[in-house]
Amino acid sequence: MYEILLKNPNASIPVLSKASQFSRTMLYYVLNNLIAMELANSSKTGKKTVYNSAPPEKLEEFVADQQKELDRQKNALKGIIPDLGSIYRLSHKKPGLRFFEGISGVREVWWDSLSSKTEIYTYGDLELLATKFSDLNSKFVKERVKRNIVKKAITNDSPFNRDFLNKYDRTFTFTRLISGYSVDFSSTIMNIYDGKVSYTTLVGDSTIGVIISDKQIYQMHKTMFEYSWSCL
Known part of the structure; x- marks a missing residue:
């Protein structure tokens, strides 16, 4: 989904639904998760809500944070x-x-x-x-x-x-x-x-x-x- 957002800036729900083949319910679920992870954002253009990906550097930062958390849990598990x-x-x-x-x-x-x-x-x-x-x-x-x-x-x-x-x-x-x-x-x-x-x-x-x-x-x-x- 992140890659689809990257290729389709300022995309609406109909555009994303067609590109991803997700149902609208699943699409909203995935988009909300990406927004919560700060890998996507939404904004209003008139009456329409559009979605954009965060910069790729943000994805790299997210993966690095996940790795740190995984290492922390791994060390805790050893104990x-x-x-x-x-x-x-x-x-x-x-x-x-x-x-x-x-x-x-x-x-x-x-x-x-x-x-x-x-x-x-x-x-x-x-x-x-x-x-x-x-x-x-x-x-x-x-x-x-x-x-x-x-x-x-x-x-x-x-x-x-x-x-x-x-x-x-x-x-x-x-x-x-x-x-x-x-x-x-x-x-x-x-x-x-x-x-x-x-x-x-x-x-x-x-x-x-x-x-x-x-x-x-x-x-x-x-x-x-x-x-x-x-x-x-």
């Missing part, structure tokens, strides 16, 4: 594709798997458990949480307590852990220590909650997080934790 993929896999009975990087990723993994409708079961490096990640952990605990989410944790027995736990509020957090057996939870946290299992590895540039959403994997780890808990 949500992992979550959409997880939803798709879960709906098709496949395990959902999400990866995160850096401290912001660790925060996202931990905060995911704050929507849990179950207790959180945890294995992990308590000393690391209480020292290098104390600020982030304190914020997480504060938010968890605010939401009345109980956490049970298993960690290794050590003088530091015993001293720390002696001063720790046990209202919403219960911890048992593995003693008499060498365990290595260094730099790692594992959370089991609400149909999910998450892992965070807290090692400098290799700080990463993973969330697995799968009922069977969750149930297996939940059962193993509860058995371990009952033995301590």
Whole structure:
């Protein structure tokens, strides 16, 4: 239609209808869209309304603007594709798997458990949480307590852990220590909650997080934790 307007300046509806072979209803619809996109304009000549195309440069500008908007939407889509993929896999009975990087990723993994409708079961490096990640952990605990989410944790027995736990509020957090057996939870946290299992590895540039959403994997780890808990 734009090309027809370009070839027929000051064209009336009858002229455009003949040139385009559109019905009058469709012709008005197309012309109104072109006017809205600033690719055409209308004016009165006496009692007659005539239509003209905008300069070709305007068409080039319109295409460039559309490309910018497409690029913006493409970039926005990149950010949500992992979550959409997880939803798709879960709906098709496949395990959902999400990866995160850096401290912001660790925060996202931990905060995911704050929507849990179950207790959180945890294995992990308590000393690391209480020292290098104390600020982030304190914020997480504060938010968890605010939401009345109980956490049970298993960690290794050590003088530091015993001293720390002696001063720790046990209202919403219960911890048992593995003693008499060498365990290595260094730099790692594992959370089991609400149909999910998450892992965070807290090692400098290799700080990463993973969330697995799968009922069977969750149930297996939940059962193993509860058995371990009952033995301590």
